[in-house]
Amino acid sequence: MIPRRRRQGFSTVALHGGRETHETDTPVVQPIYQSVNFVQEVGTEDGLRYPRYGNNPNAETLHRRLALLEGAEAAIVLASGMGATACAMLALLRPGDHLLASSWI
Numbered sequence: 024m025i026p027r028r029r030r031q032g033f034s035t036v037a038l039h040g041g042r043e044t045h046e047t048d049t050p051v052v053q054p055i056y057q058s059v060n061f062v063q064e065v066g067t068e069d070g071l072r073y074p075r076y077g078n079n080p081n082a083e084t085l086h087r088r089l090a091l092l093e094g095a096e097a098a099i100v101l102a103s104g105m106g107a108t109a110c111a112m113l114a115l116l117r118p119g120d121h122l123l124a125s126s127w128i
Contacts, residue, residue, distance in 0.1 A: 036091050053084055058079075086098045086099060086100060
């Protein structure tokens with residue numbers, strides 16, 4: 024009989040969510056990297072890490088955990104509310120579209 028995987032609680036997901044596997048000799052809790060530079064294979068874009076793209080290991084872990092906590096397919100974290108508003112508008116609107124909005128936005 025194959026044992027069922029227990030559903031993780033909120034606090035467990037908040038600390039460990041999004042981690043696919045636990046390799047031997049790796050930390051139980053994923054570390055926060057205090058770096059903006061990461062090794063990339065020469066001559067290829069595989070493994071490209073560029074903080075402005077939001078794809079450094081810290082950001083990727085945060086995105087996965089937030090999506091798990093919210094029960095969403097994916098999540099994104101932006102630096103400001105204006106960045107979030109611009110991101111949403113750029114995703115929804117196309118050239119020639121018009122936006123009717125309240126001055127509160």
